[in-house]
Structure formats: structure tokens, C-alpha cells
Amino acid sequence: MFCNQCEQTAHGIGCTTSLGVCGKDADVQAVQELILYGLKGMAAYANHARRLGKSDESVSAFIEEALFSTMTNVNFDLEGLFGIAMELGRKNLRVMELLDAGHVETFGRPSPAIVQAGTRPAPGILVTGHDLVDLWNLLQQVEGTEVKVYTHGEMLPAHMYPRLREHPNLAGHYGGPWQKQKQEFPRFGGPVVATTNCILIPKDDYADRIFTTRFTAVPGGTRLVGDDYGPVIAKARECGPLQEVRQGTFQVGYHRTVLLDAAPTIVEAVKAGQISRFFVIGGCDGAEPGRNYFSDYAANTPPDSFILTLGCGKYRILDRDHGTHLGLPRLMDMGQCNDAYGAIQVALALADAFGCGVNDLPLTLVVSWFEQKAVAVLLTLLSLDVKGITIGPNAPAFITPKVFRSLQERFDLRLTGPDALVDLKLAIS
Incomplete structure (x- = not known):
């Protein structure tokens, strides 16, 4: 060439x-x-x-x-x-x-729900990734059996949809973000179905329990080309009942439809000085040092503010009780990374209600950066001329200093600093 x-x-x-x-x-x-x-x-x-x-x-x-x-x-x-x-x-x-x-x-139309975390003493299958169609197909095939199904990682928001939540074989959620798979999957004890890219190359001691769908594949795992989950169900029965484990609960379901229904009340509360700010804290998480920035940031947000979260970055802030405000949880899980669409729609609706632009709202976006879908979502926000977004903990490795400076000049794009509290004070000042 x-x-x-x-x-x-x-x-x-x-x-x-x-x-x-x-x-x-x-x-x-x-x-x-x-x-x-x-x-x-x-x-x-x-x-x-x-x-x-x-x-x-x-x-x-x-x-x-x-x-x-x-x-x-x-x-x-x-x-x-x-x-x-x-x-x-x-x-x-x-x-x-x-x-x-x-x-x-x-x-079905999403609604808030409390999700039990942990496992029950019955054969179980863990589903990770993003594809809710795979989850639904699996649930249909285990219906009427003793086999229970659990969500993992980015599948947690499945519980906000009534058709999925009400299925008798969907038993709850197990584990946390994708980067903890090598610790969590061996302890789960049953087969794991990985529906998308959020799967790590498994260790030998559990590789025979990993199943992947369509084009997702890992060494040692079993790739399912079609929608027949018979091999997974057979493996669950072979592995036998899981141990009973209780890991607390998660609250999910603050989809855009839920928040837009509450928009008039939210607008009045802002006008009355009862809500100081909205923070969007989430995104695509990683495992490298420095990502505690996001948990530190969320932990110190004002008690009269709300935190909207989505993507696997939510696991950085879900393990802390952020309290309630105006009868609502201060931390609201909006869904998967693709549900950034919902956050955008809520922001546009609030801007319309206040007769201002999105950049004039009491809104701060602090987004953890990791992979390709994060790039697509960031470009969506920039294409809407959303300014002042903070990303981190590092700039994308493929972006040159000149290109990043251009993004900073055009959109006031910012990098996370070494101290989350310093950045938070600047955001609310």
C-alpha cells in the first residue's frame, strides 16, 4: 500500500x-x-x-x-x-x-423495583452482557423447571421491565461489574451465559461453564450459534443446586418514562430551591487504579441533589447508601449504558420546561470512560452541543493532544482531576 x-x-x-x-x-x-x-x-x-x-x-x-x-x-x-x-x-x-x-x-413499561441479590438452593444460570432478548429466550426455555436464572453486570436493569421481572424463573441478581468475573464466576457454581462483549477470558477452573451467544466467544467456552439453550440448562442440572447466598438488594427502574412522569414535580422543586443539582455519574467502567474518583465524587454530592446513574460504572456507587430526598432515593439507576438516551430525553424535557438550554440546567455529567460504546455515547452528547462533560480517569489513548484540545475548546470537555472533591466544588460553585 x-x-x-x-x-x-x-x-x-x-x-x-x-x-x-x-x-x-x-x-x-x-x-x-x-x-x-x-x-x-x-x-x-x-x-x-x-x-x-x-x-x-x-x-x-x-x-x-x-x-x-x-x-x-x-x-x-x-x-x-x-x-x-x-x-x-x-x-x-x-x-x-x-x-x-x-x-x-x-x-413492558419500566417501573422502580427492588432486586434481591444472591442465589437460592436450586440449579441456576447466570446471564451477563447486555442483550435482553437472550435473557428472555432463556427464561422461556426454563419456564416450568426448577432452574433459576440470575442477572449479572449490565443485565441488572432487566428487572425494571415487568415482563422480565415477573417471570417465575428470574430469581434475582448475582455479583457486580464485568471486571470481577474471575472472582465471582467460580463462586457462582453454575453455568454463565455471556450475551455480549463484557466477558473476560475464563480461568481453566470454570471455562467449561461459560457459554456465549452468536459472535461472542472465548477460549475454553461453548459458543451457542442459535437460540437453543438446552446445553446450558443441562449444565445447570449437572452442576446441581447453588449455595444459598444473600448479597442484599439493588433498586432499579428509574427509566426515562418514570422520571418524565415526575417532571412537573421536579421542576417545581427546583424552582422552590428544594433541588440544588442533578449529577449523571456512570458510564463504562474499567479495572485500573483511579476509578475510585467516581465513588468519592458521588459520596460527597449535596444532600439536596440527585444522582442519575447508568452503565456498568454504576457499580462504583451502588454499594453506598446515598439516602433519600423529597421521598425519592437520591441515587436513581436509569439502566444500561444505552439508556443514556433516557438521560438525554430527561435533560431536554427539563430544559424545555425551564425555557433554557441543556447547558443552562443545574446538571453535571461525570462519565467513566472505557470502551467503544462509551465513544458512541460521548459523540452523541457532543453532537447535541452538551458542554462541560467530565470524562476519565484518562483521555482516550488514541486521541492526540491537538485533537483533545480541539474538543476542549469546542465543548469544554474536561478530564477528571486527581481529587474528586476539588472537581465537585468547581461544579457546584
Whole structure:
């Protein structure tokens, strides 16, 4: 491959010329990477929506064209690439809207619920990942049997949908975020079904209990190509009854529909000075040091404020009682990472009620950053011109200093600092 910009021959993987990007322009490559990661995240959401019967031809066409823009010698214009990234954000909003509609129409209008955490003394199956259709298919196949099903990680919000919550074989939730799998899965004792990308390569002592769906796969696990969960059910019976474990409870279900129903009351409370601020604290979590920033931040928010959380980042702040305010829990779980659509809709509704822009609301966004879907969601927020978002604990590794400075200048994008309390004081000052 030859780059016609710097007149160099590609030297293989790792050479920017081999990516179709001029080796002299790392900034162009950075924005192309931003687009590629965003496309991967958006494609994941679009796949979930399609399985629920929801799709949009304009989204599919955009994915094709945006991918083409990152090919060899196609687009070296930095501003043009920024424009594609912003359009990606707008298209991802549409995808999340489709997925939200698919979930509500298929599984019922969400409502707050208390979820028992732990296991019962019966054969059990743990379901992790994001795909609620997989969970529903499994529940249908164990219905009428002694086998119980438990959610894990990003499947916790399944309990806010009545059709899933009321299924007699859905027994509760087990464990925490994806990064604790290697400690939690051996202790679970039954088979685990991984429905999406949030699966770690298993250790040998439990790999034979890992089942994955469709294109998700790990060494040592069993990949299910179709929707037949017979092998998983057989493994659950082979493993025998789980130990009875009590891990407390979780409160879920503050979906956008719930909060929008309460919008008039919330607006009046803000006007009366009873609510000082809303914080959105969540996102895609990781395991590296520094992520205690988010738990420290949430723990010190004012007692007359509310915290909205979503994504696996919620597990950083769910283990603390944040109390109540105005008869409501101060910490409200809105759902999975894709339910950022709901947070956006709530913000837009409040802005409309107050006759102001989203950036004028008493709203602070503090988002943990990790993977492709986080890129897609961030681009959606930026495409809506939401300013002052704090991300962290580090800037994306593929973003060059010049590109990050541009994002800071355009959107007041901020990085988490070394001290959460200092950043919190700046946010509420």
C-alpha cells in the first residue's frame, strides 16, 4: 500500500500509512480512530435494536459511508472528519431511541423495583452482557423447571421491565461489574451465559461453564450459534443446586418514562430551591487504579441533589447508601449504558420546561470512560452541543493532544482531576 500524501510505502501493522492515514498527520488518524470506535459502539446498539425488530435504513447507510471515510486515501480533511464524528453522534441517538422503544414495547413499561441479590438452593444460570432478548429466550426455555436464572453486570436493569421481572424463573441478581468475573464466576457454581462483549477470558477452573451467544466467544467456552439453550440448562442440572447466598438488594427502574412522569414535580422543586443539582455519574467502567474518583465524587454530592446513574460504572456507587430526598432515593439507576438516551430525553424535557438550554440546567455529567460504546455515547452528547462533560480517569489513548484540545475548546470537555472533591466544588460553585 502506498500513501500519496507523504509518498511512503506502508510497512505493516502499526504503520499509520498501512491504515490509509498519512504518517505525517497523527491528528487525522486520531479522528478516524474516534469514528471507528464510535461506529463499533453504534453497531452494537443497532444489532440489539434489530433483534427487537427496530431498524433505520438511514443508520445503515451512514455506517457504510462513515466506514468508507476511514479507508485508504479517502479523507484527510480534519474538519470533514470532525463533521462525520458529529453525525455519528446524531445517528447513535437515533439508534438508542430505537433500542429504547424496542425494550419498552417488548418487555413492558419500566417501573422502580427492588432486586434481591444472591442465589437460592436450586440449579441456576447466570446471564451477563447486555442483550435482553437472550435473557428472555432463556427464561422461556426454563419456564416450568426448577432452574433459576440470575442477572449479572449490565443485565441488572432487566428487572425494571415487568415482563422480565415477573417471570417465575428470574430469581434475582448475582455479583457486580464485568471486571470481577474471575472472582465471582467460580463462586457462582453454575453455568454463565455471556450475551455480549463484557466477558473476560475464563480461568481453566470454570471455562467449561461459560457459554456465549452468536459472535461472542472465548477460549475454553461453548459458543451457542442459535437460540437453543438446552446445553446450558443441562449444565445447570449437572452442576446441581447453588449455595444459598444473600448479597442484599439493588433498586432499579428509574427509566426515562418514570422520571418524565415526575417532571412537573421536579421542576417545581427546583424552582422552590428544594433541588440544588442533578449529577449523571456512570458510564463504562474499567479495572485500573483511579476509578475510585467516581465513588468519592458521588459520596460527597449535596444532600439536596440527585444522582442519575447508568452503565456498568454504576457499580462504583451502588454499594453506598446515598439516602433519600423529597421521598425519592437520591441515587436513581436509569439502566444500561444505552439508556443514556433516557438521560438525554430527561435533560431536554427539563430544559424545555425551564425555557433554557441543556447547558443552562443545574446538571453535571461525570462519565467513566472505557470502551467503544462509551465513544458512541460521548459523540452523541457532543453532537447535541452538551458542554462541560467530565470524562476519565484518562483521555482516550488514541486521541492526540491537538485533537483533545480541539474538543476542549469546542465543548469544554474536561478530564477528571486527581481529587474528586476539588472537581465537585468547581461544579457546584
